[in-house]
Amino acid sequence: MQQEDTVRLIEDWTKAHGRTRDRLLPLLHMLQEEIGFIDDAAIPAIAENLNLSRADVHGVVTFYHDFRRAPAGRHVVKFCRAESCQARGAAAMEKAAAERLGVPMGETRPDGQVTLEPIYCLGLCAIGPNALVDGKPVARIDQAALERIAQEIAA
Ligand code: FES
Missing domain, CATH: 3.40.30.10 (Glutaredoxin)
Incomplete structure (x- = not known):
């Protein structure tokens, strides 16, 4: 998936499900489900759409073991x-x-x-x-x- 597709996915999802801070975990789960991992390039778009700092988003992504930072194997x-x-x-x-x-x-x-x-x-x-x-x-x-x-x- 191209970076602009990921950004569009984040924007569409937040339009439909809300832009409040409590949407962060559901949004991350959706991205992992759709893309298979949380790309570093997605972090600024997530932060902007949920009105969070990039550090906030990065902190949550790295805290939970469930979120992959790179594509998984077969x-x-x-x-x-x-x-x-x-x-x-x-x-x-x-x-x-x-x-x-x-x-x-x-x-x-x-x-x-x-x-x-x-x-x-x-x-x-x-x-x-x-x-x-x-x-x-x-x-x-x-x-x-x-x-x-x-x-x-x-x-
Ligand atoms: S501790 Fe391994 S399944 Fe519960």
Whole structure:
């Protein structure tokens, strides 16, 4: 999407949904849904349309893990980092996933095939450690589950 298309999207959305400060999070969610990430180039237009400073917008975008700053890979694997999954060995599985998938946490593999991201609780705490693979929950992650995920991504 071109920068001017993004600006138009922001203007159209704020016309329809309001230009008050409380519209910031819904607007960011809409942009991520439509474009896949929050482009730095969108920040001035968001600030102008909601009467916020660029620093305000930048602060919110960088505070929430849910907002991507760059396009995601073809597949997105999110590992739960919340307490119950941590107690069930999530950190070791996350490390193993980063090695097996060939991408550090929080990054996209150079071939664009997979992005590895943290997530904080999927509501499946009793059957962790858990992940979300392309939006589908995968419970009880172990080496075998990691292998299935890696093969799915390679297919
Ligand atoms: S702590 Fe991981 S699903 Fe709740």
